[in-house]
Amino acid sequence: MTQDLAAWLGHARVDDSVFDLRPDYRALVLVAEDLRPGPSDDISEKLLAHAEEEARGRLAGAAPEELAHVAAWRAAFRAFGAKPQRTRTSVEALLRRVADGLPRVNRLTDAYNAVSIAHTAPLGGEDADRYSGPLRLVRATGEETFETVNAGETAVEHPAPGEVVWRDDAGVTCRRWNWRQCVRTRLTESTTRGVFVIDALDPLTDDDVLAVGTALADALRATSPEARIHSRLLARGTA
Template sequence: MRSSSHVSGTTCRLHVSDEVRALAPGFGYLTVEAHGLTNGPSDEAGAALLDEATRRLAERLDGRAPQDDPHIAAWRAAYTAFGSKPSRTRNSAEALARRALADGGLPRINRLVDLYNALSVAHLVPVGGEDLDRIQGDMRLVRAVGDEPFVTAADGAGTVEHPDAGEVVWCDDEGVTCRRWNWRQGVRTRLNEDSVSALFLLERMAPMTLDELTAAGAELAGWLRQACPDARIEIGDVQAP
């Protein structure tokens, strides 16, 4: 059986393959879908959220390294299980946390990306944002065959890569949208300054509880409503395959 998530009125279903469920039984996710968004360059409100998220992260870690947090340790174990080296290709939450604590802090990308990056750091949970207008069909979390196309950028130019066989990837009908679970997002579906519809995906491993995941999703939805008062925001049910 496959697990799926669908919210009334949404345009994209998510499916988790049996192979991924067997690999990481502690996995779960929640979606926040938004329409009528207004994106644009980074602003002071987003910068304030990023700074506050960094403060919350430092308080949570209390001097520990991000990889010593139990939730990040669980993600590292999942990466190891499908053959990835977690110290070389870190999950997105760990990578952002390390940047937040380093000199220079978190990058400023655009209004929407800054919001979900702040949420990721504040809750130490991987969060991705996809442009719904660029997703082709449903999204699936699978173990790759190895020939799926992944559009990325190298030296400022677009290029096509392929995942390793057995690698866990998110994909749609056109190809891979995110490699190594939540390590690197493709350029085809990422949120740009002209994006108006988005699917935000929050991913959890036990020991993060489903209630904690729900709270993180609600906080992101609240930030989106503040940033884009006219947007329609829908929170999906927590899925724990």
């Protein structure tokens, strides 16, 4: 992985084939250095507990798919052949667990999960130092490798042809847009440099997406006051 995260971020891209599928798609990518990793603590607990209350209020007893942005993501998944009843976007999966409380994973994961459910936006975080080459969003050929865990053992899967995936030079880092992240790049309790992706479709505006980015930066700085953060918006015509 390059030592210059800001320069690495400049090479991130979204393939035209993804924009052809959803011209309204945008990704706000943030890279952060000098993060303070570790297990969940009082700071991350406060962030997540507050976000859970916000999410419960927004849902007000409704099913997550009744929210406009979740419904838009369900349509996007159907467009490349995924079944949203079986393959849920990351934010819908989290929202379905809000009533009983989300699991506490670690400081950094709890922070970005809090922002995701508070703003109803799919959001993923990974260890930037585990990347090989630039981050890009593409339609899969089906030959790419994806490292995961099956029955407690490391396993390698392959995405379906046409599936929307995030990848680097070594393989797929996240399948089905924002459904499941790989083992290789996941955040751990030793991660000090992270990359975070906020996925957006209409009805979220660019201003909405940037507001989610600001909330994420604030949450990361709450856990890591010395964090240095850079961001870049990838959209059709700018990526």
